[in-house]
Amino acid sequence: MTLTDKHIRYTGKFLFLAGFFLFNLTLFTGRYRITNDTLALSGLNEEMITVLINEIGPLPADDLSKPQIIKITGTAIRKANKLFRQENKSELVVYNVPETVFNISKSGMTGFPERKKELFSLLVFTLTIAGALMIFAGNTEYNKPGIRNNGIFVRPATGRGFAGYALAAYLLLFYTCLYFFPAWITEPVALTDPISMRITGQPAGRWFMYGFLYTVFILVLGIRFIIRYRNNRYQVWRTVSVIFFQTIFAFSIPQILAVLNQPYMDLKNIWPLDYSFFFSYRIGEYINAGTIGYFMIGWGIMLIIIAVPVLTYFFGKRWYCSWVCGCGGLAETAGDPFRHLSDKSLKAWKFERISIYSILVFASVMTAATIASLFLPGSRIFGMPANILQGIYGFLVGAVLAGVAGTVLYPVMGNRVWCRFFCPLAAYLGIVQRFRSRFRITTNGGQCISCGNCSAYCEMGIDVRAYAQKGQNIVRASCVGCGICSAVCPRGVLKLENGPVKERVKINPVLTGNLNDIV
């Protein structure tokens, strides 16, 4: 019995590591060429190509390494841009240099894994996914019902040990490349080409690869989560829900829309998390798309002004953060082993309140400027035109905080760093939850033994115990309603529920401190 479990687990580990190794190996095996054809394939226009070829000089006859092609094309584009600016041909200037370098590299790929792409892709994804599933299947901790967190604070990967920091460093590299230097991860993107070709008929871009990996993570680690918490129906259903919204709403529908030549929309993404919703290019796309585009605008606005307040009134912010959202979905599934790393200190709570509402204000100001500029082109807020504000916001919040920091810090500061400290939508949902909601976590009379499990595993860093030991209900703007505090409590003290607003914050003196009310 134990022997077979062990065998499954070790085989799983071996397969996973083999797949993961191959995945990373491809980063070093790629070769590239630059020809007229590959330049044309990368989506540049004729004039640009001519200038580029001019700048590059004689096209290299040999295959290039990745650093070479990045250097050659990057330099050429920058020189070409300079030229266009001097000649006042601003319409030809390439604004997104890294993206263009990536496109040129991608269409010029040769060697491995390009030549055996189908095979490589199949190997990498089957090995890693099958390996991961076998690791879960062979985990004896899951044999019995009940949630076991044995050793979670001391294991290097989950206890801020070497493995944890190594993982963070790896993620940091990956995300930095993904957002800022995509050409460095051309091969992983190419590995998802076979999948992209089958779905959309187009080769994969970096965001297709990221979306695909993201969905696979939520799916596979969602399965782990469901096995682990299978005796708690609340946990099972909300995980089924985030898997559904990720695979259907975030991943599939946008691909289908693209195939149908309709504008991009993730129908569950809500402003201000979806900070570019009002940007002129998107509104323009929607308007050009006609009826479906108008529906999209209407749907997006409905989510902001009706769905958020109404659903949050009835269910608390959890309806979004723990049941629907993609960031929340990744945090709950892939981030599950790290939830205890959240900072429970008062200082962290104070920082959280300042940072999250500042970003909500920033997002609102930026969006106000954006909307003003739709109607009054050239208008400024604080002396800045909308596009500058958009640029700052997109870089700082959209890329650095939401993209890079949010996930990189899982093994260091817990799985909800973005959601807790920075997400402007969480701020908005939180205000509604705090002041106008039926949701609360009820404390069960005097049953709390102050063991601290609830606080330890609260990913939002809420000191749940401080409330529970006083017999006080928990009403906090930040609580995402993950229900883990309730799941890990050994004495059945906590219950997430919706109920009459007037009994929300109550203390029951009879049960907590004698028959006096000195609590």
Added chain:
Amino acid sequence: MTKHVVIIGNGISGITAAGSRPNKFGWPGQDMKGVHGMYSKQDLDMLEERTSFIKHGVVVGGGLIGIELAEMLLSRKINVTFLVREESFWNRILPSEESEMINRIIRSHNIDLRLNTELGEIIGNNDGEVTSVITKDDEKIECQFVGLTVGVSPNIEFLTGSGIETDRGVLVNNFLETNAPDVYAIGDCVQHKTPPTGRRNLEQVWYTGRIMGETVAETIAGTRIQYRPGNWFNSAKFFDLEYQTYGIVNAVPGDDEDTLFFKDKKKGYALRLNFLKHNRQLKGVNSLGLRLRHDVIDRWITENVTVDAVLNNLNMALFDPELYSRPNLQNL
């Protein structure tokens, strides 16, 4: 537990909160290295250290701490033999059905549960480190750790000769006052001269200590009030099975009491309702694997609600997380 007396104010008022300490019943070898109670942080540190190299542990005593200690050893992948004097786990407190359920759970975790077995002697090597135990039936069990979890006793020796009245604990009246003026006792060391109704004279549970502290605080602050802990309640967790109890449920129901016991084999939960025969008033509730609302059950007990009303309104008292299936009493 180190003893301490907290002196409040200018020394006129004193509170003794001396706590309790693990019982040891004079077994040969009971003070050897590797033999420990499970009470203090020091015990925990020792356990952490020893579990890094030991292979087998013996836990003595069939109560709440014993089972937790066994679980702690298992979490470090250490085999456990669990010696329980009684014929079933914790059956001085739990009715036989509940107790039997827990026996089964203990065994399902591959713990070697020895019922009707008492510790005879602890054997060690030349360095004074435990190497095995011998039961009263002369069976030898190799081990490198022995956990003694056979209850705790009030820590009161230091009061000998102080003039403060003691028996098994520090004797106090309903205001938690000892016989010496301005000296109060609270917590595990307390023995009530006249315990509140439905309560025992020695109650070493976590919340009574807190309530006593709050009571004495109020008294010292100027309003002399009685200790009124309300209806008895308690809870525990046996591996993955949560247990809650409210009101009075004795291991064997009293002559004037009757009992209803529901059990769902498949889902693994159970519910017991004890009530008075003549008027069917609820006396106490045990639940295993079902979370119940403290305030609702407490009110029902205080208001002498009938067991039939309880069954009809059970939904009001359920506290399991959302989306759990409601227990269907027909199926129980």
